[in-house]
Amino acid sequence: MTATTPIDAVRLPDPYPYYARLVSERPFAHDEELGAWVAADAAAVRAVPGSDALRARPPAEPVPRGIVGTPAGEVFADLVRMTDGTVQVRLKTVVADALARADTAYAARLTARFTREALEAGGAGPWEELMFGVPARVVAALTGLTDGADREAARAIADLVQCIPASAPPAQQRAAATPFVHDGRAVAGGQQILVLLAAANRDPAVNPDPHALSPGRVNPMVFTFGASSHRCPGEPLASALAAAIVTELRTAGLSTTDTPTYRLLANARIPNL
Ligand code: HEM
Known part of the structure; x- marks a missing residue:
């Protein structure tokens, strides 16, 4: 080894x-x-x-020590992810039911539109927006947050995610x-x-x-997408989003570098683009 x-x-x-x-x-x-x-x-x-x-x-630290008592800690305590027991089972049923009813064809169309917007916006590069902003906006829009609230939600989620890795x-x-x-x-x-x-x-x-x-x-x-009782209930939605983004990138003739480097993260393989 x-x-x-x-x-x-x-x-x-x-x-x-x-x-x-x-x-x-x-x-x-x-x-x-x-x-x-x-x-x-x-x-x-x-x-x-x-x-x-x-x-x-x-078990002794349901919320990461570094964010206990902060707004990020309050949100973390309500997540279905990273919890166990009866609350997880009850909340997961609600989330999984809602996700099972999500219109993946509509989500794919929305994803394609947001992707084209990101590509047209140009700037330093669309990748950050495609990896994080677009999926967050689509999920926000599916919950009824539209007309700008989807962008606001995506920004709030990005902020929350910034708070968590330090101690989780x-x-x-x-x-x-x-x-x-x-x-x-x-x-x-x-x-x-x-x-x-x-x-x-x-x-x-x-x-x-x-x-x-x-x-x-x-x-x-x-x-x-995980396994057993903690398996991800978002798989069909996530797959529809990913397929829609890749389709738009191919239509636009855009690809990433062949050998990207990857971010210093313990739990996800995310390229530096
Ligand atoms: C490519 C995108 C995605 C990947 C690779 C992914 C992967 C995963 C994995 C590996 C887990 C298990 C975590 C664990 O065992 O602790 C998980 C859990 C979960 N995922 Fe996803 N996921 C994705 C997208 C989504 C989306 C779009 C949603 C909802 C909108 C979602 C909702 C959840 C929830 C609620 C759980 C908690 C399940 C539980 O602990 O019982 N995921 N996901």
Whole structure:
């Protein structure tokens, strides 16, 4: 194994050889340098979010310490994401029901329009707006915030996101509330597990020939949107938005640089564009 940690791997030009080694050699193991367990293969990535012994956040710290008592902390405390228990189940049902009724065709049309606006605006480059502003505006518009309120909501969300990373652990990190055993290995209460969704996507046990790009795959196992009881309810909407933006970029003949660098983030692979 190289000196790379799963956190550093997020910024590698090609992290997949590293992930493949984790999947085959250390599918569920404690990383000394990271001070956390790492779940890399499909079996572990399925087991962790579905376990009652684990929590999305440290049980004693439901809101990141750095933002307790701030407006960002108040919003964080109401999120469906990064919570567990009966409140999460109840609120998630409401959010999932609403998302299931979202008109994805309308969302795609709106996304295409906002994308064209961003491309026409020119400026330093449309990428920041396409990666963050447009999706936030579309979701805001679907909730009824239109006529400028969509832009205002997108700005507020960007501000909130700025407040969180300083003290929040990665979203895909889980903390053991009580002992958790997987593959014969015991995680003690208080320890953390980092769930590597991108590594599990390419586990040959669930996706044969996983490194080949084959759009016609039958029943691919995709962990990008999480797993088990914490699986993302926004997948159809997010996919419709992403497809609409890519379609507009292709129509405009725009592409990004071939080898971008990636941001210093623990839980998302976001390019510097
Ligand atoms: C490409 C875009 C997206 C990706 C890759 C993504 C990915 C994920 C992942 C991996 C999780 C699981 C987090 C965890 O286990 O702690 C999650 C949870 C969640 N996502 Fe998404 N998501 C996307 C877009 C969206 C959108 C557009 C919405 C709603 C408008 C949404 C709503 C949620 C909610 C409410 C949860 C919490 C589920 C729970 O903890 O039970 N997501 N998402």
